[in-house]
Every structure is written in structure tokens, then in C-alpha cells.
Amino acid sequence: MSQANIRAQINDVNARYYGVDIQNLMEKAGQGVANYLLKNFTVNKNYKIAIFCGLGNNGGDGLVAARYLNDKTKVRVFLLGSKQAINNPLVKRNIKLYKGKIFQIVNKKDLNRISKNYHYVIECLIGTGLKGEPRQELKALIKKINSLRATKITIDSPVPGFKYDLSLSLDAKKNKDAQVIDIDFPKKIKNTVGPGEIKALKQAKDQSHKGENGKILLIAGSIQYHGALLMAAKIAAKIVDLVYIYSNQENYKTIRKLKPKIAEFITTPKQDLAKVLKNIDSILIGPGLKQNNNNQKIVKWIFDNYADKKIILDATGLKMIEKKMLNKNCVLTPHAKEFQDLFKLKPTYYNAKQMAKKYDCIIVLKGKNDLIASKNSLKINTQGNAGLTKGGTGDVLAGMITALGAKNPLFLACGAAVFLNGLAADQLYQDQANFFSAEDLIDRIPKTYKWCLDF
Numbered sequence: 250m251s252q253a254n255i256r257a258q259i260n261d262v263n264a265r266y267y268g269v270d271i272q273n274l275m276e277k278a279g280q281g282v283a284n285y286l287l288k289n290f291t292v293n294k295n296y297k298i299a300i301f302c303g304l305g306n307n308g309g310d311g312l313v314a315a316r317y318l319n320d321k322t323k324v325r326v327f328l329l330g331s332k333q334a335i336n337n338p339l340v341k342r343n344i345k346l347y348k349g350k351i352f353q354i355v356n357k358k359d360l361n362r363i364s365k366n367y368h369y370v371i372e373c374l375i376g377t378g379l380k381g382e383p384r385q386e387l388k389a390l391i392k393k394i395n396s397l398r399a400t401k402i403t404i405d406s407p408v409p410g411f412k413y414d415l416s417l418s419l420d421a422k423k424n425k426d427a428q429v430i431d432i433d434f435p436k437k438i439k440n441t442v443g444p445g446e447i448k449a450l451k452q453a454k455d456q457s458h459k460g461e462n463g464k465i466l467l468i469a470g471s472i473q474y475h476g477a478l479l480m481a482a483k484i485a486a487k488i489v490d491l492v493y494i495y496s497n498q499e500n501y502k503t504i505r506k507l508k509p510k511i512a513e514f515i516t517t518p519k520q521d522l523a524k525v526l527k528n529i530d531s532i533l534i535g536p537g538l539k540q541n542n543n544n545q546k547i548v549k550w551i552f553d554n555y556a557d558k559k560i561i562l563d564a565t566g567l568k569m570i571e572k573k574m575l576n577k578n579c580v581l582t583p584h585a586k587e588f589q590d591l592f593k594l595k596p597t598y599y600n601a602k603q604m605a606k607k608y609d610c611i612i613v614l615k616g617k618n619d620l621i622a623s624k625n626s627l628k629i630n631t632q633g634n635a636g637l638t639k640g641g642t643g644d645v646l647a648g649m650i651t652a653l654g655a656k657n658p659l660f661l662a663c664g665a666a667v668f669l670n671g672l673a674a675d676q677l678y679q680d681q682a683n684f685f686s687a688e689d690l691i692d693r694i695p696k697t698y699k700w701c702l703d704f
Contacts, residue, residue: 253423254377254406255449255661260420261306261377262445264438266704272339274432275306278419279313279343281430282404285417286314286369287321290400296368297323301394303374304328304335310404310419311373312343319349326351327363329374329390357386360393367399372413376405377423442621442630446665447701451656463489463655464529466517467648468547468566469536470496477537477564480641480687481648482514485533487695488652493517493525495547497539519547526551530655531559535566536644545569559654563647567591575608577624580659582613582647602627611659613650615643619667623660630664632671634678641687646670649694673697 265271286292300315302308308328315326331353335341344351352362372394374387391410394401403413406423418427420434453462465485470478478496485492492514517525526532532551538544548566551558552574561580562570567587575581585596594600601614605622614620619630636642646666654662673693677685685693 251406251423253418253421257377257405257419257421257423259443259445259449260434260439262448262704263441263443264435266443266445267438267441269435269438271306272342274434275309275339275343276313277432278310278404278430279315280317281419281432282310282314282371282417283317285428285430286318286371286402290369292318292322292369294322297325297366298369298371299325299327299363299367299397299399300371301327301329301374301390303376304330304340305337305376306339307373307376307405309337309340309343310376311371312340312347314371314373314404315349316343316347319347324349325364325367328353329387331355354386354390357389360389363393363397365397367397370394370397370399370401372401372403372408372411373405374408440628442628442664442668444668444701444704446661446668447698448704449661450653450665460490463531463652464491464493465489465651465655466493466495466525466529466532467514467536467651468495468532468534468544468551469538469644470494471537471539472497473539474537476641477644480644480691481533481536481651483648484645484691484694485648485652486514487691488649489530489655491515491529492652493529495519495522497541497544522547523554526555526558529558531561531651533561533563533566533647533651534569535563536647538565538569540565540568549574559651559659561647561651561654563643572608575610577609578659579608579610580613580650580654580663581610582615582643582650584615584643588612588614598622598627598629611663613646613663613667615646619671621660621663621667626660628664630667630671632668633674634671634683636678636683636685637670637674639686642670642674642690645687645690645694669694669697669701672701676700 300311302311315324318324328351391408395412401413402415404417405419407413416424416427418429420432422429467481482492494514495517548569559578563582567583588596592604598620601612601620602622605612606624609624611623621628649666650663653666673690677693
């Protein structure tokens with residue numbers, strides 16, 4: 250699936266979460282398609298248009314278009330499936346609003362009811378919602394539609410295999426040759442993270458083997474701040490298959506005492522770092538880490554030799570880098586003072602965006618509202634509460650970004666992590682106000698993640 254389609258799916262889910270009127274967007278989409286056709290093509294009472302609709306939102310767009318075209322020309326709507334199979338309330342609503350006849354395609358015999366005498370064919374079967382290969386019945390329908398001698402138009406994103414003459418994308422270009430229909434999608438929603446980011450994350454396959462779902466290295470912790478390492482490791486172990494840790498020598502004694510209770514990571518001596526680094530997906534540097542010459546040399550060595558790895562810099566990690574070392578594989582997670590210390594600038598959204606652009610990295614600026622900025626994108630997280638000021642919650646966030654980033658694009662991983670962290674804190678607040686700890690947050694996040702998948 251293209252990045253444009255993924256962004257569209259994220260926007261659709263987040264719009265629903267933040268209470269946007271989806272029916273209004275669908276109305277504008279269908280009306281926009283009809284107006285484009287009437288303005289740019291010959292359409293009159295003698296022309297015939299076939300509109301093929303699926304059972305989801307894309308089909309709803311087609312039904313709205315059919316309603317606006319119905320009194321201008323001869324429209325025939327074909328529904329892929331039965332009306333009884335429709336679960337989408339918006340599609341049900343637009344089925345009722347459409348006054349023309351609807352032909353249901355439920356088996357191969359129904360394909361014979363599709364005449365060859367159409368001037369235009371409009372495909373609204375799946376849009377951006379297709380995951381994996383099309384089903385056999387859909388493939389058969391696409392083959393039939395392709396055989397029709399008509400001008401073929403696809404709405405939003407074409408079904409694989411559909412041979413179209415014109416592509417009309419809703420809100421934003423979904424493929425390079427598309428014309429865009431403006432539906433007034435709220436810009437604020439596009440710039441705010443939500444459960445859409447969670448739904449867009451890669452899911453572990455049933456047939457996957459150990460290691461396929463992520464391997465990470467945490468360079469963190471000290472005798473004074475061993476808890477920072479453990480918070481990051483505990484949340485990461487819920488997400489990826491393997492968590493390796495490297496820490497200061499004096500910290501290993503504490504780790505060995507805790508390991509019988511928390512056997513969720515693999516300790517890595519200094520001599521094995523090169524071997525581990527070859528095979529891991531992402532690296533977290535900094536939570537609770539001691540700032541000394543030894544650790545400084547290790548950080549520089551990693552950037553000199555493994556700059557192609559995804560590197561997340563948090564806490565002490567932000568103090569041990571030179572800005573010229575940063576690249577597109579880097580994520581920085583500063584709070585306001587850390588940002589000011591690193592960049593010698595005020596911690597504003599504008600400055601964070603400019604620094605992300607200048608150094609081609611991702612900056613997660615933590616605050617009342619978190620900012621996620623990259624060279625080309627910017628999003629805000631509005632979830633969370635004062636409970637996230639407690640010690641360890643930032644380490645949980647850093648561990649989650651690292652783990653989610655192992656098998657997902659880094660910008661998506663950052664957005665998903667800050668939203669999960671904030672929403673989990675808000676859900677805890679509903680039950681127990683601000684009386685929760687980083688450990689409580691770790692226990693809550695899996696439930697919040699499942700809630701987002703089910704949304």
C-alpha cells in the first residue's frame with residue numbers, strides 16, 4: 250500500500266475519533282466527483298453511466314455521486330455484495346437516499362447483468378481500504394469492467410488490476426496521475442495523531458518466527474538510574490521479539506539481581522556490541538545512562554559505523570551527540586530544556602520544525618502537547634495529563650518509540666507511541682486521577698493499544 254493511501258486511512262480513522270462529520274465529507278466527495286464529470290465530460294440524458302460500489306466508505310462516495318448524477322443522465326448502480334451485508338451506517342444511509350435502482354452482484358451469474366453499453370464507468374469498490382490481494386469475486390468483477398468499452402474512472406485509489414482512464418483522488422493525490430477533488434478535510438485532523446496511527450502499524454503474522462517482529466538494543470541505565478533502563482526494556486519487550494541491553498559495568502550487578510523477576514532482555518557485554526549491532530533494527534541511547542568518556546566513545550563509534558540503523562536519542566543520549574552526526578534515521582526526544590540546551594533555541598513548535606528540517610531528523614518535543622516533526626511532516630499529540638510528569642514515563646515513551654520503530658517507519662512509530670502514551674495516561678486518569686506510576690502506564694498500554702485496534 251502506498252504512503253499516500255496509508256495517510257488517507259490514518260486521516261479517516263482520526264477524523265472519526267475526533268468527531269468530524271464523515272457523512273458531510275462523503276457528501277462533498279460524491280458531489281465533487283459528479284461535478285467534475287459534468288464539467289469535464291459530455292454528459293446528457295442519452296448517456297449511460299455505470300457506478301460500481303463496494304460496501305465501505307468508497308462505495309458510499311459512489312452512491313452520493315450517483316444521486317447527484319441521477320437527474321442529469323442515465324445512471325445504473327452495481328453493488329458488490331448484498332444490501333443485507335452492509336455494516337457501514339453511512340453506506341446504509343446513502344442507499345436509502347439514492348432513489349434509483351441498485352443491482353446487487355453476489356455471484357458470478359450476476360456479472361452477466363452488466364451491459365456493455367455504457368459511456369462512463371466509475372469504480373468505487375475499495376478505495377484506500379484494500380489490504381492484501383483482492384478476493385476472487387472482486388477480481389472477476391474487475392475483469393468484467395475492464396472489458397467494457399467506456400471511459401473508465403476510479404475514485405480515490407484504484408483496485409489493483411483496474412485499467413482506468415482517469416483517477417480522481419479525494420482530498421490528496423493517492424497516485425501520481427490522479428486529479429484531486431477537494432472535500433475540505435479539516436487540516437487540524439491531518440496534523441493530529443490518533444488511533445489511525447495505531448491501526449497503520451505493522452501487525453505480527455501468525456506464521457512469523459522469533460526475531461521477525463523486531464530486535465532492538467538499549468544503551469541505557471546506571472547504578473543511580475537503573476530504573477530508566479528497566480522501564481524502557483519492559484515496554485519494549487511487549488512489542489518486539491528480542492531486547493538487548495548494554496549498560497555501565499557497575500549497573501550489571503543490579504540488573505543480575507532483578508533479572509530473575511524481569512527476564513525480558515539479553516545483557517550484552519562491550520565485546521559483543523558489534524555482533525549484536527549487525528542484526529538489530531533500532532537502537533535507544535540515553536535513558537539513565539552515565540555521561541562519561543567510555544559511553545561517549547561508544548556513541549561516536551555507533552554513529553561512525555552504524556549510521557544506517559534507526560537511532561533514538563533520549564535523556565543523556567541528547568548530551569552525547571554532535572548535531573552534525575544526525576541524519577534521517579535519528580529520533581530525538583527532548584523536553585523543553587533539553588531542546589534549548591541542544592539547539593540553543595527556544596523550545597517552540599516553529600524552532601523544532603526548523604531543526605528537524607535542518608538536520609533531516611525527527612524531533613519529538615515533549616510537553617503539554619507533544620510535537621512530532623520531521624523534514625517534511627509535522628503532527629501534534631493532544632492526549633496526556635500531569636501524571637506523565639512522573640519519573641519513568643519518559644523512559645516508557647522512549648522504549649516504545651524504539652520498539653515500534655523496529656518494523657515501522659520512524660515518523661509513524663513516533664506518532665503512534667506518543668498517542669498511546671498519552672491516551673493510556675488519560676484512561677488511567679479516569680480510573681485513579683493522577684495516582685499512577687510508570688509501571689501502571691506499562692500495564693495499561695497493551696489495553697489501550699487493543700482499544701485503538703478495535704476503534
